[in-house]
Amino acid sequence: MRREIHQNLVKRNGHGGQNGHAMPELPPFAQRPAPHRPEKEFPLETVLADDGSADLSRLHLPAERLVSLYRLMVLNRLLDERMIQLQRQGRIGFYIGSIGEEATVLGAAAAMADQDWIFPCYREHGAALLRGLPLQRFLCDLLGNSGDLMLGHQMPCHEAFAAGRFASISSPIATQIPQAVGAGWAARIKGDDMVPLVYFGEGATSANDFHTGLNFAGVRKVPVVFVCRNNGWAISVPRERQTAAVTFAEKALGYGMRGERVDGNDLLAVYEATRLARARAHAGEGPTLIECVTYRMEGHSTSDDPRAYRAPELVEPWRKKDPILRLKAHLAWRGLLSEADDAALREQAQAEILAAMREAEALPPKPPLESLFQGVYAEPLWQQREQLEELRAAVDADPRAARLREEG
Amino acid sequence: MPTMNVIQAVNDALRTEMRRDANVVVLGEDVGRFGGVFRATQGLHDEFGADRVIDTPLAEGGIIGTAVGMALYGLRPVPEIQFADFIFPAMDQLVNEVAKYRYRSGGQYACPMVIRSPYGGGIRGGHYHSQSPEAHFIHTAGLKVVVPSNPYDAKGLLISAIRDPDPVLFFEPKRVYRAAKGEVPEGEYEIPLGQARVTREGSQITVIAWGAMWHEADQAVREAAEAGLDCELLDLRSLQPLDVDAIERSVRKTGRAVIVHEAPRTCGFGAELSALIQERCFLSLEAPITRVTGFDTPFPYTLEAEYLPRAPRILRALREVAAF
Numbered sequence: 204m205r206r207e208i209h210q211n212l213v214k215r216n217g218h219g220g221q222n223g224h225a226m227p228e229l230p231p232f233a234q235r236p237a238p239h240r241p242e243k244e245f246p247l248e249t250v251l252a253d254d255g256s257a258d259l260s261r262l263h264l265p266a267e268r269l270v271s272l273y274r275l276m277v278l279n280r281l282l283d284e285r286m287i288q289l290q291r292q293g294r295i296g297f298y299i300g301s302i303g304e305e306a307t308v309l310g311a312a313a314a315m316a317d318q319d320w321i322f323p324c325y326r327e328h329g330a331a332l333l334r335g336l337p338l339q340r341f342l343c344d345l346l347g348n349s350g351d352l353m354l355g356h357q358m359p360c361h362e363a364f365a366a367g368r369f370a371s372i373s374s375p376i377a378t379q380i381p382q383a384v385g386a387g388w389a390a391r392i393k394g395d396d397m398v399p400l401v402y403f404g405e406g407a408t409s410a411n412d413f414h415t416g417l418n419f420a421g422v423r424k425v426p427v428v429f430v431c432r433n434n435g436w437a438i439s440v441p442r443e444r445q446t447a448a449v450t451f452a453e454k455a456l457g458y459g460m461r462g463e464r465v466d467g468n469d470l471l472a473v474y475e476a477t478r479l480a481r482a483r484a485h486a487g488e489g490p491t492l493i494e495c496v497t498y499r500m501e502g503h504s505t506s507d508d509p510r511a512y513r514a515p516e517l518v519e520p521w522r523k524k525d526p527i528l529r530l531k532a533h534l535a536w537r538g539l540l541s542e543a544d545d546a547a548l549r550e551q552a553q554a555e556i557l558a559a560m561r562e563a564e565a566l567p568p569k570p571p572l573e574s575l576f577q578g579v580y581a582e583p584l585w586q587q588r589e590q591l592e593e594l595r596a597a598v599d600a601d602p603r604a605a606r607l608r609e610e611g
Numbered sequence: 612m613p614t615m616n617v618i619q620a621v622n623d624a625l626r627t628e629m630r631r632d633a634n635v636v637v638l639g640e641d642v643g644r645f646g647g648v649f650r651a652t653q654g655l656h657d658e659f660g661a662d663r664v665i666d667t668p669l670a671e672g673g674i675i676g677t678a679v680g681m682a683l684y685g686l687r688p689v690p691e692i693q694f695a696d697f698i699f700p701a702m703d704q705l706v707n708e709v710a711k712y713r714y715r716s717g718g719q720y721a722c723p724m725v726i727r728s729p730y731g732g733g734i735r736g737g738h739y740h741s742q743s744p745e746a747h748f749i750h751t752a753g754l755k756v757v758v759p760s761n762p763y764d765a766k767g768l769l770i771s772a773i774r775d776p777d778p779v780l781f782f783e784p785k786r787v788y789r790a791a792k793g794e795v796p797e798g799e800y801e802i803p804l805g806q807a808r809v810t811r812e813g814s815q816i817t818v819i820a821w822g823a824m825w826h827e828a829d830q831a832v833r834e835a836a837e838a839g840l841d842c843e844l845l846d847l848r849s850l851q852p853l854d855v856d857a858i859e860r861s862v863r864k865t866g867r868a869v870i871v872h873e874a875p876r877t878c879g880f881g882a883e884l885s886a887l888i889q890e891r892c893f894l895s896l897e898a899p900i901t902r903v904t905g906f907d908t909p910f911p912y913t914l915e916a917e918y919l920p921r922a923p924r925i926l927r928a929l930r931e932v933a934a935f
């Protein structure tokens with residue numbers, strides 16, 4: 204019986220089928236060409252030309268929105284630069300930013316609908332600001348002070364902002380990927396028009412959770428948009444050591460979903476790819492994996508010095524492709540932004556950052572002792588109530604119990 | 612004798628063993644040319660090449676899973692997990708595979724390896740760069756767990772762990788990675804697993820600690836001495852196998868025990884130690900066995916000093932136990 208079916212299949216397909224599915228006619232095994240040529244099948248999509256011009260028929264962003272996104276990119280950049288400085292001065296403990304990757308972060312977030320959830324990695328602070336996280340709150344998070352939405356529980360740059368449907372950032376790589384799939388699945392079960400956007404670095408594509416997340420989403424055509432920020436590096440490990448594949452976009456094929464590869468330093472290209480992916484997901488056509496090709500211009504974080512593993516020459520060519528300069532050239536080309544406008548907008552962004560920092564630093568530096576036990580469970584257990592009393596007594600008896608070092 | 616910090620001692624132990632035995636290989640994230648985010652594998656890639664000092668893709672389950680295959684095939688892998696907090700994606704490989712391979716094959720196979728990982732808080736790392744997960748692994752039969760507190764022990768214990776026939780989790784106290792310095796002999800020497808060290812002799816209270824918390828306990832014990840309280844301090848060094856004789860000997864002498872660890876209290880290793888002391892030293896005890904530990908919360912960011920069982924909290928416990 205089994206043999207018969209098999210032979211029928213062989214007859215129908217010429218060379219045997221795959222689980223009963225019809226396969227196209229192909230030349231015999233040994234002469235078959237390599238299955239695909241990723242650089243051809245996943246060309247790097249760009250909208251913005253070097254001179255700032257663009258095919259306006261491909262634009263779906265009103266001029267005003269575009270200028271406001273530019274402003275946010277600039278704010279994001281200045282914020283990152285300033286926070287790296289403050290970390291060096293010891294005013295904040297740690298920082299991880301998105302210098303060079305602003306177009307990927309903001310272009311993708313801007314293309315989603317307001318009700319769509321964002322599942323961030325740890326460089327998407329710009330997307331949190333886009334979703335309305337007040338700058339001053341973000342700075343409180345960096346300080347872990349009494350104004351911190353996370354109650355001082357999280358490391359700097361691990362914000363959560365429920366009011367903006369911005370999920371909680373986790374350090375463990377790739378955990379957010381299947382979670383985003385679950386949220387999209389839930390929205391479909393409930394009949395809601397909600398498509399989650401999930402960000403991750405190219406290093407994350409090696410993690411089990413990447414495979415699990417994309418596989419689940421592919422199998423059930425879950426509405427979700429996967430954005431891989433291919434910035435070339437996972438700390439010291441270059442992208443060639445994460446995958447032998449030519450592109451990250453082609454990984455989509457193995458999960459039965461659509462893959463796209465876009466110029467991640469081109470806000471318009473990222474926006475367009477994400478907009479289309481969202482529309483397809485909404486229409487029931489399933490998920491898309493978008494590889495945004497960009498570059499990590501700085502160290503991994505303030506804990507890292509890239510000179511130990513990366514030749515500075517490698518970074519140079521990317522300076523010309525700076526996403527902010529490219530969008531600025533485009534705005535100038537369309538007469539939407541003058542040099543004077545740009546200078547004014549930068550000055551305003553600097554002033555905003557300084558004012559927010561002043562406000563944040565004026566707040567008490569530590570949340571109250573009980574915050575240590577808050578949120579472990581919805582209600583504290585007896586152990587935690589006892590331990591809070593124990594801690595209070597210890598700190599009252601000897602204030603050194605609340606300091607990390609004797610002198611501190 | 613050269614003076615080294617803990618990272619240098621670990622690096623020296625790896626180099627010593629890699630020179631001695633061509634089967635020893637190191638693998639993990641960023642361990643290659645970069646030499647690891649804490650620089651523990653610095654220079655090894657240059658000396659031993661990319662085949663023995665392997666930068667892996669970002670996947671802890673993959674790191675431990677491939678290490679199993681390497682060990683089965685006769686290599687002696689020393690995988691690094693960049694932070695102990697990131698060991699959990701490898702939990703299935705560790706708990707169901709590494710720990711049980713010898714047992715489930717009736718002893719036909721074994722997968723000896725040493726999983727090195729920096730652990731612990733006090734470095735402003737929040738809950739994903741601060742945890743002390745030793746209890747999960749002590750609770751898993753088939754795994755050994757070692758936690759050095761100083762450079763001399765780090766080198767001698769790591770060499771023993773690499774030569775050990777069983778899989779060993781080797782948790783390195785990153786809070787004192789650079790701060791703890793000491794003389795470290797050149798070349799090979801072993802500190803057998805399963806031997807605690809009495810770092811201070813005393814008659815009134817036995818204080819038990821390991822890793823970074825040994826330093827807090829040491830300070831508390833010194834301050835106690837100034838206040839006229841004579842404590843004995845044990846650095847366990849190896850949690851599994853455990854030197855239960857050393858604990859028993861000391862507690863029989865002092866009649867009092869204080870256990871210090873930074874992991875949360877509930878089901879922390881202190882609970883097991885407390886049970887063992889109660890079972891073995893019941894008639895010698897003159898006060899309740901007391902635990903000074905991290906609290907039952909995730910590791911916090913801002914209030915980490917409050918969370919950690921620092922010397923002032925330990926001292927307070929010593930006073931209470933003495934006065935009982």
Ligand SMILES: Cc1ncc(C[n+]2csc(CCOP(=O)(O)OP(=O)(O)O)c2C)c(N)n1
Pocket residue numbers: 324326374375376403404405406407408432434436437438499503640669671693697700
């Ligand atoms: C499970 C896990 N393992 C290791 C780490 C340590 N780590 C933090 S970031 C990072 C590299 C991530 O690279 P990538 O995914 O490419 O993101 P990028 O930082 O480039 O944005 C590593 C190894 C981690 N956070 N989580």
